[in-house]
Amino acid sequence: MQTQQAEVGAGAPGGAWDRVVDLVSRYPVTVITIFFIIFPFVVPYKALATQIIIWGLFALGYNVCLGYTGMLSFGHAAYFGVGAYTLGIVLIRLWENLWFGLACATFMGAFTALILGFMCIKRKGIYFALLTLAFAQLLYFLAFQWVDLTGGDNGLRHIPAVPLPLPGFTVDIQDPLRFYFLVLFFVVLALMLLQRVLQSPFGRVLEAVRENDPRARSCGYETTNVRWMAFIISGAISGLAGGLYALYLHFVGIETLYWVTSGQILMITLLGGMGSFIGPFIGAGVFLFLEDVLSAITDNWMIFLGTIFILCVLFFPEGIWGSVMKLVNRSAGKKG
Amino acid sequence: MPKHQKGKGKGVSRRSFFKTTGVAAGAAALGGFHFTRTAQASKPLKLGCPLPLTGPYGTEALDQKAGAQLAVDQINAKGGVLGRKVELVVRDTKLKADEASRRAKELIESVGVELMTGCLSASNQLAVNEQCKLAGIPYMSISQANEITERGDASVYTWHEALNPHQTTQAVGGWVGKNFGKRWYFLTSDYAFGWQLTDGLRRAGKAYGIMDVGETKHPLGTSDFSSYFPRIMAAKPDVLFLDNFGKDQLNSVKQATSFGMKKKMQLICPVLLASARLGAGTKAYEGVKGGTSFYWQQDIPTAQAFTKAFWDKNGRPPIDYAGYAYGGVLELLGGVNRAGKLAALPLAKALEGRKYDNYKGPQWWRPCDHQSQQDVFILESKPPKKKYDVFKIIDTVSGANEALMRTCVEVGAVKGKPMRVGLKK
Numbered sequence: 001m002q003t004q005q006a007e008v009g010a011g012a013p014g015g016a017w018d019r020v021v022d023l024v025s026r027y028p029v030t031v032i033t034i035f036f037i038i039f040p041f042v043v044p045y046k047a048l049a050t051q052i053i054i055w056g057l058f059a060l061g062y063n064v065c066l067g068y069t070g071m072l073s074f075g076h077a078a079y080f081g082v083g084a085y086t087l088g089i090v091l092i093r094l095w096e097n098l099w100f101g102l103a104c105a106t107f108m109g110a111f112t113a114l115i116l117g118f119m120c121i122k123r124k125g126i127y128f129a130l131l132t133l134a135f136a137q138l139l140y141f142l143a144f145q146w147v148d149l150t151g152g153d154n155g156l157r158h159i160p161a162v163p164l165p166l167p168g169f170t171v172d173i174q175d176p177l178r179f180y181f182l183v184l185f186f187v188v189l190a191l192m193l194l195q196r197v198l199q200s201p202f203g204r205v206l207e208a209v210r211e212n213d214p215r216a217r218s219c220g221y222e223t224t225n226v227r228w229m230a231f232i233i234s235g236a237i238s239g240l241a242g243g244l245y246a247l248y249l250h251f252v253g254i255e256t257l258y259w260v261t262s263g264q265i266l267m268i269t270l271l272g273g274m275g276s277f278i279g280p281f282i283g284a285g286v287f288l289f290l291e292d293v294l295s296a297i298t299d300n301w302m303i304f305l306g307t308i309f310i311l312c313v314l315f316f317p318e319g320i321w322g323s324v325m326k327l328v329n330r331s332a333g334k335k336g
Numbered sequence: 337m338p339k340h341q342k343g344k345g346k347g348v349s350r351r352s353f354f355k356t357t358g359v360a361a362g363a364a365a366l367g368g369f370h371f372t373r374t375a376q377a378s379k380p381l382k383l384g385c386p387l388p389l390t391g392p393y394g395t396e397a398l399d400q401k402a403g404a405q406l407a408v409d410q411i412n413a414k415g416g417v418l419g420r421k422v423e424l425v426v427r428d429t430k431l432k433a434d435e436a437s438r439r440a441k442e443l444i445e446s447v448g449v450e451l452m453t454g455c456l457s458a459s460n461q462l463a464v465n466e467q468c469k470l471a472g473i474p475y476m477s478i479s480q481a482n483e484i485t486e487r488g489d490a491s492v493y494t495w496h497e498a499l500n501p502h503q504t505t506q507a508v509g510g511w512v513g514k515n516f517g518k519r520w521y522f523l524t525s526d527y528a529f530g531w532q533l534t535d536g537l538r539r540a541g542k543a544y545g546i547m548d549v550g551e552t553k554h555p556l557g558t559s560d561f562s563s564y565f566p567r568i569m570a571a572k573p574d575v576l577f578l579d580n581f582g583k584d585q586l587n588s589v590k591q592a593t594s595f596g597m598k599k600k601m602q603l604i605c606p607v608l609l610a611s612a613r614l615g616a617g618t619k620a621y622e623g624v625k626g627g628t629s630f631y632w633q634q635d636i637p638t639a640q641a642f643t644k645a646f647w648d649k650n651g652r653p654p655i656d657y658a659g660y661a662y663g664g665v666l667e668l669l670g671g672v673n674r675a676g677k678l679a680a681l682p683l684a685k686a687l688e689g690r691k692y693d694n695y696k697g698p699q700w701w702r703p704c705d706h707q708s709q710q711d712v713f714i715l716e717s718k719p720p721k722k723k724y725d726v727f728k729i730i731d732t733v734s735g736a737n738e739a740l741m742r743t744c745v746e747v748g749a750v751k752g753k754p755m756r757v758g759l760k761k
Contacts, residue, residue: 045442249467250437253432254433255435
């Protein structure tokens with residue numbers, strides 16, 4: 001897909017718009033990074049920008065599962081929530097170190113995906129979706145009941161406001177803008193690693209599995225393990241996003257593990273467009289921005305958000321970014 | 337277009353792209369800063385108020401909003417706070433704790449609120465309290481929770497105007513123990529608030545030698561309770577406590593009535609809501625008794641004044657949660673006025689140990705945990721003679737001398753010492 005676009009872009013003379021699209025598809029990580037450096041200065045408030053890139057990161061992790069490997073998971077709240085709770089519990093009980101906390105969150109996200117993936121990965125389609133949902137709900141009720149560790153229904157509180165330790169000095173990250181750039185650092189890191197993974201032979205196999213599992217198997221790939229691996233990567237990124245979310249709010253609500261979160265991340269990914277780097281971020285931006293704006297205007301904001309979502313799914317099944325790309329490709333094709 | 341054609345190689349087009357975006361970013365950044373600066377020049381004092389406007393507690397949240405707004409209007413009519421007009425900024429928490437947390441963060445960081453009130457349900461309050469403690473903003477909590485005045489959550493910034501489940505259950509449990517049978521059954525909303533009501537009632541009942549004949553937990557937001565009733569009937573209780581709130585209370589009372597439970601047992605709602613009673617109707621609530629912090633027909637001058645002002649503005653009498661919001665906001669804003677400046681420590685000194693009567697009779701701020709001491713009223717539902725005339729006050733349980741409260745030691749504070757935890761320099 002990427003090479004195809006590059007060819008089209010190089011072949012057609014195109015306008016400024018085509019050049020931008022060409023750049024975006026050739027250097028997605030650079031473009032996303034630049035865009036998000038500007039981003040906090042143009043949104044209504046910085047906390048919203050932070051929230052959008054955290055959810056964008058979560059959607060990016062989810063997209064590894066849904067967009068790149070074609071597995072519809074309905075239980076990603078589990079990895080996000082486990083990451084969030086891990087960060088909180090580590091900072092409260094073990095060690096007030098931010099790097100350590102985030103590393104633990106990422107690891108626990110991956111580890112949970114490893115365990116749950118082991119039990120779900122051999123099923124496909126609706127069975128896979130329902131199994132992941134069931135296991136995520138299991139974790140939800142575990143957290144709900146285990147009040148001593150998780151705070152139960154009242155949520156995990158008293159997460160200390162720790163500074164960011166760097167070699168030689170520490171940085172206070174309570175300032176919204178500084179915290180935003182800390183999150184952005186992790187987003188860019190995750191993007192670069194993910195790009196490396198997806199452009200490797202392993203990434204190609206993922207796409208092969210998504211497009212035609214039996215054929216990939218007949219080519220000699222152990223597709224179950226490939227999907228399991230993708231699931232674990234997805235869990236790790238989701239766990240990291242969860243850890244950042246806990247750090248951002250200094251609080252973990254029990255809703256983080258609830259199935260509604262899984263539904264939301266699916267909505268965000270579908271809204272933005274699957275199978276690309278940019279789609280999840282656009283989805284998170286549109287979703288959270290609409291939620292923010294609409295819920296300030298009306299109490300019945302969910303009706304409008306739901307309607308917009310249904311219209312998007314009906315008329316732009318590739319999501320916002322997918323539709324834009326399709327449109328651009330078509331116009332480029334005409335000119336060429 | 338020679339430049340473009342020359343630069344079809346990646347280098348130049350990428351550079352020009354950077355240039356354009358850079359200029360755009362600079363312009364946007366400057367514009368944004370300019371805007372915030374002008375906004376700060378003529379600023380009213382903003383009072384943040386996150387409430388669960390959508391969800392099962394929406395009706396009560398709307399009354400809280402109206403109560404808080406009334407208090408703000410009255411203060412503004414008297415010249416505002418420290419010469420500044422007060423503006424109430426309401427946000428919807430959707431009854432989710434992390435949403436409440438996000439909204440509080442947004443209110444603090446982008447709206448620039450300097451004081452906070454609001455929330456319904458323990459988890460929401462605790463989440464908002466956490467944000468307020470971090471930012472050093474005084475928070476007046478206006479819904480029931482035990483934890484908020486306990487060690488860990490309580491702080492010099494935290495104030496709790498509402499009753500807590502402990503006070504409510506000690507009053508209601510004691511009253512029921514004196515007046516009704518000994519076999520008690522609990523229908524509990526399955527989250528902290530419900531658990532705390534049930535635990536508190538059990539504790540209060542011990543002194544009267546009650547028998548706990550069973551408990552059924554239902555999830556928050558249950559619409560069909562009928563499957564729970566046969567088991568409750570089989571336990572043959574004298575009293576059935578409905579330890580729930582909002583629409584859950586409305587639905588459970590309605591369905592218990594149509595199931596014929598009332599013929600066999602007394603229904604008690606520890607937090608008996610006028611809003612649920614009005615929603616369910618006379619017949620459903622007939623004979624149901626319970627506790628409240630406020631009822632609009634109270635024969636107390638401040639209660640009458642509050643009811644009249646609220647009614648004139650909203651066309652209906654206030655419910656108990658409107659009272660919490662009204663009383664709490666008056667205390668918070670009045671406290672800042674008396675303190676003479678907007679800071680946590682002077683505010684604490686202005687409120688701690690203060691005796692006041694805003695809307696329901698005598699109240700007192702206990703210094704050690706910032707909990708408001710107050711009376712609990714026992715109500716019985718009755719057929720209305722006129723609209724909104726739905727309860728009869730059958731008893732008053734006095735809260736004087738910390739009778740209904742946990743001791744300072746029990747909540748992890750030091751008796752006689754004012755709360756100073758978490759004070760930022």
